[in-house]
Amino acid sequence: MRVFGGVAAAVLIAGSAAACKADSEDGGSAACGLKIGVFGALSGDNAGLFVPAKNGVDLAISQYNEKNKDCTVELTTFDSQGSPDKAGGLATSASQDTKIVAMIGPGFSGESEVANAIFDQAKLPAITPSATRPSLSTKGWKIFHRGVGNDLSQGPAAARYIKNVMKAEKVYVINDQTAYGAGLTDEAKKVFGAGMIAGEDKTSEKQTDFAGTVTKVKTSGAQVIFYGGYTAEASLFLKQLRAQGWTGTLVGGDGINDTNMLSVTGQKDVEGTIATCPCAPATNAKGTFVADYKKKFSVDPAVYADVAYDLANIFLEGIKDGKSTREDLNTFLGSYNKAGSASGVTYKWEASGELDPAQVVVWAYEAKGGAWVPKQEIPKS
Amino acid sequence: MSALRERLRISNLPKPARYSLGALGLVFLFLLPNKWFYEYLGIPLGFAYIPLYTTKNDMASVLFICTWIILLSLGLNVVVGYAGLLDLGFFGFFAVGAYVVALLTSPESKLLTEYNWLESPWPWLVAVPIGIALSLLAGVLLGWPTLRLRGDYLAIVTLGFAEMIRIVAKQQDWILNGDRGIPEVGHPPGSVGGEPLFSFDAKPYYWLALCVIILAVFLIRNLVRSRVGRAWVAIREDEDAAELMGVPTFRFKLWAFAIGAAVGGLSGTLWAGQANFVNSTTFSLENSILVLSAVLLGGAGNIAGAILGGFLVIYIPEWLRSVGDVFGLPETVTVGGSTYDISPTSLRFAIFGIVLIVVMIFRPQGLWPNRRRAAEIQHRKKEVAVGE
């Protein structure tokens, strides 16, 4: 309390002496000691969806630092818990740290709405590995880049797969009420048309008991489910469907295209499940990514880890090239055009920040023998 | 606690000294978000680190979060602390305030785009009173049928109410637009040199919220020190006796609910103005619980306690984010081949949980309790009676 008084007194004198601005943010040795930020849910309920992406970036940076011991790059994390109300402060904080020249994230669409507006002001280039809301690219943000196809590419593709490849007559449509899941199903439904939809239901995040929905699916007679949502719920849902004797096929987006879907659901139950992904099948390079990731984090890479790894490597490539400012890196992204080693996607961006539609290939993967096996590229029409 | 003693001593000072001390305190509060302020004070600057300054999150934003949580705990303190009504769903009123502002001020609100009820977005300032009024109305509507219920039943009903609001907010095809939310929410008016004063920087919002808190504290104090406050405490102490002494208990309980709700709604309107984006994920039950912990951690039934509690529940976890930087703590540990994340960032809620337990064990009446309440608990300690 005495300190309090002292502080208060000091304030009075302080008035004029505001001049001692932040200490040496030296601009000397340009491309060393720079930071790459990762922004998303690292704790809280949705952390499972974004921690893999953070790990991907972590892996990329530590591999880079291994090769460039004299001039390293640092990882800085911003844990928004995925919620827009925490995003503002963290984004501001990231913007103020001038050493941060690149941002991977934000992870979710909601927080992106808040954070990207702030990044845009600070000219901090950001690539999201996972926020797929289409409208994000229409806000006029110059720094916004999306490392994946948005809901408009994946939803219809999944629907076309169900309609044209699987030739299903009836499909049950379910979404988890997240921006991602709802966006996906909204777009898919446009392709299905009303006649094909046997029924619709909604699940919620954190839900663990799907008895009601399972019953509805079973009585609807649908043999195909399109599920817009994430592994956390989809795996349980599928498992409960199987426990109640449902034998059809579940089709989902990239939100379920991860190893947890396989391991949590169990090989037998998950067999035959289809996950679409706006990413080409594994190249040989992908092999080392999985192994490296597993070595470093003792778990299998999960959703978006590969994308985030590739995106971080793009920034690292830019930094290696001597692009040491935010503006330079943003320009660098504008002209980038190469395939990522882990995801196999060719990264080339349009002015809006969307991936070049020509690069957005959507593939169908099938769960087979405990792995996601590439099945085929889904035709674009 | 020394803070309490100090407070008592300050209140013994002559008026001019007290006022200037108060003014100094205010200046201090207004300077808090500035980094240069800490540097000027000469608090050791390590590796771009200042002990009180949150390095992993923008200090002004942290302080702004503190302010709207403080407003919430001030509101909840009326309900729980004074009137003794256990409300587990207080964040619902915050949601009402926030959504009203978002719906009325955003150009992407469905009121404009789908229902065509509005011609153009309304200014923030106009939306705020409407938001407060509707939160108050929500409080009355919830309280009217439920305030006859006894303590713990009331708790579950209020909790249900907040969950119901969240579920409605979650519906994508409804007016609140679910998880996709409502972007481009209006900001408070005002500009400096052509630049809008309230845009993305949290500092002006913090200052604005600080002023609102001062006003709220002043008004709540008026209430607490009047017949209304006495009625609330009487209801908390012994509802039947209060009624038999001529206190219209139901009416005053409803008032407590309504006032709490209005303050909660006000907090929501401020937050929406700054957040720029409102969606359903913010209104989870955890937040209601957080505000309740704020009130009880600080000391229920005391305005200063509610403020302290509201500040700490936000500041401690945020500050813990920075702690790792300071002491160079390891972020992960590997045991038997598996790596575990032990950074203060990811464990901060666990640490916060421990803080809650420890504080309650050693100061069950809260950190800064009402003097009388503290005395009462001291008294109870001596009794042999078995706890309820």
Added chain:
Amino acid sequence: MSEQPSLDKPSDAPEPTPSAAPAGDRKPLLEVDNVTLRFGGVVALNQVNFTLYEGEILGLIGPNGAGKTTCFNAMTGVYTPTEGAIRFQGGKISGQQRFKITKMGIARTFQNIRLFPEMTALENIQVGADAHHRTSVPGALLRLPRHRREEKDGLKLAHDLLELVGIGGTEHEAARNLPYGSQRRLEIARALATRPKLLCLDEPAAGFNPAEKQDLMQLIKKIRDTGVTVLLIEHDMRLVMGVTDRIVVLEFGRKIAEGSPAEVAADPKVHAAYLGVPADAA
């Protein structure tokens, strides 16, 4: 006025005791009219009839479980009679909200002290004084003139009452920390603050020593002298006999006797029911 019940006086009371006011000029304040109260199968009050007159001190006595406190509770609105009615100044009480009954002019104390333990003595009384105040939230929020006036009045009343009941100087003590006797007195002060016409005291002398009882008797008389009618439930016969003008005796929920202390003391039914119980004998 001569409309007071004819059964009441003439037959049982040959001559009024000196302290009781003459029958002719007494106005009934509270009438308990054929009140029956059942809880499930238990009949707690059975066709009870009696009247309280303005300015008197009426004792309500009876052995444990006779229904005294139940009767009290019915009068103050805690219970609603199953049959019959309770009228206060001609208006019906039963079914009214409790705080309204208080506002009409009935105040009470409790058998087990029920103060607001964390409030100060002063605040406890202020709560009572607030019963007649009209300030509500808007007035208090903006500190309107009426609010300031009522606060001032209430505070003054509270100080005066503390003096009256003889515990001046304890203003800022938490009620909980007051000694037992002071708590009992504070309860009376709190009840008086509601400016009652009728004050109901539920065993105010419980746990008192003889000296304290003597003081209490003085206090009750003093209160009566300020124009407040007093209804007293008490076990201590000496106190009841010493202070009351009239006594009503209940047993098993029925009224078995009524009259001046002397008459009641002489009534064989009372003896049988009550005075036969050795512990309480006068």
Added chain:
Amino acid sequence: MNIGELLRSFPELTVTGVTQGAIYALVALGYTLVYGVLRLINFAHSEVFMVGTFAALFTWGLFGLDSNTERPSIGVALLAILAAIVVAAVTSAAVALLIEVTAYRPLRHRNAPPLAFLITAIGASFVLMEVAGSLTVRRPFGVPALLPSKPLFDIGGWAVTPTQVTTVVVAIAMLVGLDYFVQKTRAGRGIRAVAQDPNTAALMGVNKSRVIALVFILGGLMAGVAAVFNDIKTGSTKFNVGFLLGLKAFSAAVLGGIGNLRGAALGGLLLGLIENYASALFGSNWRDFVAFVALIALLMFRPTGLLGESLGRARA
């Protein structure tokens, strides 16, 4: 409103509703027992349950079963379930007791106000959940498939799977056992005595601390059993599995009349059914909404729940 959907799947909704209700009821008992004796909402009970789900998973791991293994033979499956029940029940009970000893008992010794208990409960819940979250990397874990998914019988659409039968049978056994314990045994009488009047019970020589510890242990046991069946039913577990389920179970306890053992059972059953019917009628997204509306509506008419309060007068 989709009445056709409700009618079409009524039998199946009922069966799954009863199963879910059985799990709610078991967890609700923990809330109700503690509330009955201490008048305390034990917020951390949901995490007691969560720990149980992981204990069961661990046990199955010892059997060499994981989500990828083939369904074992019936005998092995039943043995595995039995072992999991024992391990999970003991673990949960131990955690419940730990919470009581570290978080609540010190407060009781200091005669803290009731709300302080609520806050330590919240604190304990934070700690358990966050620690579990860190240890499991916030990842979901799949549970091995144990019992066959083919219905045991199917009469006119009323199909019941072995999992459902086992869940309900074990739940009923636990409920009856607990009821017997509380009504008929000496220790049970102690619980009822403390619930009714702690002071008198203390005077009568009932050791209050022991009774309270017992109540936490019993609640933990029930939660542990519920955890096993929740694992089997939902097919997985996660560090935050307890939060929502705890909330529901607490609602179920209130619905039945908190503090009343049979009320908890009835409340759990009703809540399970309401939820399932509601998801058919209005869509699963309105499930919880309807559940809360039903709860609030009921409390309006019966302010102390369906069967009223009081552990002491459990027969009422």
